[in-house]
Amino acid sequence: MTNNNLTGEIPPFICNITRLKVLNLYNNKLTGTIPPCLLKDGINLQILNLRGNQFHGAMPHEFSPKCELQTINLKDNQLEGLLPRSLSNCRSLKILDLGNNNLKDTFPYWEDYQYVLTIMNKGQLMTLEKYFAMLIDFSNNHFEGEIPSIIEQFVYLQVLNISQNYLTNEIPPELGNLVRLESLDLSRNYLSGKIPQKFVSLHFLSYFNLSYNKLVGIVPEGGQLCTFTNTSFEGNEGLQCFCCNKPVLATNNTTTSPPSLGDTSPSNRNYMIVLGILFGVGFGGSMAAVLVLDVLFYNNA
Numbered sequence: 001m002t003n004n005n006l007t008g009e010i011p012p013f014i015c016n017i018t019r020l021k022v023l024n025l026y027n028n029k030l031t032g033t034i035p036p037c038l039l040k041d042g043i044n045l046q047i048l049n050l051r052g053n054q055f056h057g058a059m060p061h062e063f064s065p066k067c068e069l070q071t072i073n074l075k076d077n078q079l080e081g082l083l084p085r086s087l088s089n090c091r092s093l094k095i096l097d098l099g100n101n102n103l104k105d106t107f108p109y110w111e112d113y114q115y116v117l118t119i120m121n122k123g124q125l126m127t128l129e130k131y132f133a134m135l136i137d138f139s140n141n142h143f144e145g146e147i148p149s150i151i152e153q154f155v156y157l158q159v160l161n162i163s164q165n166y167l168t169n170e171i172p173p174e175l176g177n178l179v180r181l182e183s184l185d186l187s188r189n190y191l192s193g194k195i196p197q198k199f200v201s202l203h204f205l206s207y208f209n210l211s212y213n214k215l216v217g218i219v220p221e222g223g224q225l226c227t228f229t230n231t232s233f234e235g236n237e238g239l240q241c242f243c244c245n246k247p248v249l250a251t252n253n254t255t256t257s258p259p260s261l262g263d264t265s266p267s268n269r270n271y272m273i274v275l276g277i278l279f280g281v282g283f284g285g286s287m288a289a290v291l292v293l294d295v296l297f298y299n300n301a
Contacts, residue, residue, distance in 0.1 A: 002026040010035050020045060026073075027052035034074075036060040039067065049073040051097070056080070059103075063089045071095040075137065079103060097137045099161065104142035107167060139185065140164040147186075152177045161185040163209065171215075173198045183207040195219055195239075211235045218242060 002024055009032030010025070023038070023045060030053040038045060041064045051073045058081035059074070067090040080102040087093075134156050144166040151157075152174035158181060167189040175184070176198020182205060191213040200223035202208075208228050216238030219225055233239055 002028070004028055006030055008032075010038075012037065014038070015040075015043060022047040022049075024049040025053065026050070029054060031055065033057040034060055034079075036062055039063045039069075041066060044068050046092075047071045050077065051075045053077055058082070059084050059087075061086060063087055065089050067091070069093055073097045074101065075099040077101055095135055097135070098141065099137040099139040101141055103138075104144075106145040107138070107143045107147060107162070107165070135159045137161045138165065142166060144168070146170075147172055147175070147191075149174045151175065154178065156180060158204075159183045163187040163189070165189055167191060170194070171196055171210075175199070176201050179203070181205060185209045186213070187211045189213055191215060193217075195225075199223065199225060208232050215239045 003026070006025065006028035008030065010030060012035060014020075014023075015035060015037035020043060024047065026049050030050070032055065034050065034055055034057075037043070038048065039060050040062060043064070044066075046068050048069060048071065052075070054077065055074070056078040059079055061084040063069075063084060063086040069090045070092050071094060072090070073095065075097045076099070078101065079098070082105045083098075083103065136154070136157065137159070139161045140163070142165065143162065146169035147162070147167060149172035151160075151172065155178065157178050160175075160178075160181065161183070163185040164187070167186070168191065170193030171186065171191055173196035175181075176196050179201055181202050184202070184205060185207065187209040188211070191210075192215065194217035195210065195215060197220045200220050203223055205224040205228075208224065209232050211231060211233060212235030215233075215236040217240070219233060219239065219241040221242075230241075233241055
């Protein structure tokens with residue numbers, strides 16, 4: 001039911017459908033709030049994809065204690081408020097894509113001794129299992145605070161996009177330990193300090209954007225960093241780049257966007273090929289499932 005220009009609200013009777021595992025209403029014109037009944041006992045959804053609609057209001061706050069959701073994709077809507085604490089019931093969650101909404105909360109952080117995703121919400125902790133997470137996208141919201149150093153526990157992470165938020169303080173050097181990263185976008189925040197030297201270890205980066213922060217110092221030499229254009233660093237008045245003899249532009253507003261999985265332009269083909277290889281060799285594995293589902297949502301929807 002994707003790309004069909006469906007309008008109106010999701011009818012309540014949909015919650016009466018037994019054995020509903022996948023609800024994919026991507027890229028329609030649906031409005032209203034997300035029905036809370038979709039997340040209660042007896043539904044047992046595994047995939048909820050409502051991306052690219054006009055849903056508003058807060059996310060439902062009563063996720064079932066028996067939540068089986070593996071994918072929640074609510075990107076490109078008009079959702080607001082805080083992340084619900086009961087989201088911690090979804091212990092099989094692999095993809096949580098909330099980009100391009102109006103959510104306002106502190107940025108999630110990870111407790112390494114528990115191996116879980118932990119979110120501080122109104123002074124209380126909520127946790128999510130974080131095994132094999134490969135894609136995190138909280139872009140264009142109102143997340144604030146610092147990037148947690150314990151994010152390095154996501155050793156399989158390949159895509160991290162937390163651009164266009166209100167994140168502050170320095171970039172944790174531990175991000176440089178995520179050696180599988182292929183796309184990293186921290187642009188348009190309020191990050192300060194120097195670019196971590198460890199970033200030269202990110203040899204698989206095909207997209208990199210730190211533009212429009214408050215970074216200072218010299219861009220580290222080595223690795224992939226010198227292969228990126230000025231748009232990856234511009235808008236940081238105290239930042240200098242001597243590697244590859246490319247000066248940093250401080251006030252150019254032509255920052256490029258992260259690659260879209262639906263983009264078939266030459267600059268994005270390498271990214272698509274990587275995903276295709278993972279799809280082909282690991283369809284049955286939990287690590288590959290994250291990217292497989294994401295490809296379905298971006299390309300088939």
